[in-house]
Amino acid sequence: MVELYIKGGGFMHPILIMWIIGLAIGIAKLFLLFRASVNTRKFMVNVRTALKDGGVNKALEECENTRGPVASIVHAGLSRAKDGVDSAEKAITNAASIEMAFLERGMIWLGFIIVIAPLLGFTGTVWGMVEAFNAIERENNISPAVVAGGISQALLTTLFGLIVAMTVQLFFNMATSRIDRLIIDMEEASAELVDTLIDMRG
Numbered sequence: 001m002v003e004l005y006i007k008g009g010g011f012m013h014p015i016l017i018m019w020i021i022g023l024a025i026g027i028a029k030l031f032l033l034f035r036a037s038v039n040t041r042k043f044m045v046n047v048r049t050a051l052k053d054g055g056v057n058k059a060l061e062e063c064e065n066t067r068g069p070v071a072s073i074v075h076a077g078l079s080r081a082k083d084g085v086d087s088a089e090k091a092i093t094n095a096a097s098i099e100m101a102f103l104e105r106g107m108i109w110l111g112f113i114i115v116i117a118p119l120l121g122f123t124g125t126v127w128g129m130v131e132a133f134n135a136i137e138r139e140n141n142i143s144p145a146v147v148a149g150g151i152s153q154a155l156l157t158t159l160f161g162l163i164v165a166m167t168v169q170l171f172f173n174m175a176t177s178r179i180d181r182l183i184i185d186m187e188e189a190s191a192e193l194v195d196t197l198i199d200m201r202g
Contacts, residue, residue: 011124011157015117019164022113025106026171033103033178036068040185044192047074051196056081069099069182070189077193085197092190099186103179110172114165121161128154 006012043066050059056078063075076095080087132151 009124009128009153009157011120011127012160015120015124015157015160015164018113018117018120019167022110022117022164022168022171025109026168026175029106029110029175030171030178033175033182036103036182037178038066038068038070038185040070040189043070044074044189047078047193048196051200069096069103070185072099073186074189074193077190077197081197085194085201088197089190089194092193096186096190100183103182107172107175107179110168110175113168114172117164117168118158118161121158121164124157124161125154128152128157 043062046062047059050062060075060078063071063078073092073095077088077092080091128151131153
């Protein structure tokens with residue numbers, strides 16, 4: 001593998017750097033997203049129970065003891081519950097926008113690497129072909145032995161660029177799936193909280 005990397009030429013270095021960065025961002029992103037996930041139904045049952053038994057302050061404590069965006073938006077809604085359901089809904093909407101920004105942070109870099117890595121590989125391909133034709137010109141000979149080095153370099157950079165893009169794409173897709181799941185959980189929790197507040201007011 002190391003021999004193939006060296007044989008690929010100078011374009012392999014930036015592609016490798018992108019691979020390392022992409023893997024680091026992808027692993028860190030998935031770790032944070034999995035940590036942010038909670039059992040939404042169980043959490044909302046605990047919040048409703050706390051509201052009935054100890055009021056808003058008790059429910060706020062339940063949110064503070066639970067990590068993740070679902071707990072954060074419920075906490076925001078409960079914090080404004082005393083001002084009415086409309087104020088609670090507005091607070092939930094604002095908190096959800098902030099949490100969405102946090103959830104999607106870093107995703108743009110994964111997308112950037114997915115696009116750029118193959119382009120670098122293709123650029124290495126073109127460079128390798130230029131080297132091959134230069135070798136033909138120098139040797140004044142079109143035998144396979146003369147052009148094999150440049151063509152091999154060209155194919156290796158393309159291959160490595162595509163491998164990097166596919167690997168990072170896997171992390172991107174997994175992270176996107178987790179973000180979508182968390183968004184659904186936030187929507188369900190916010191709707192349930194608003195319904196609970198309306199029922200309590202009634």
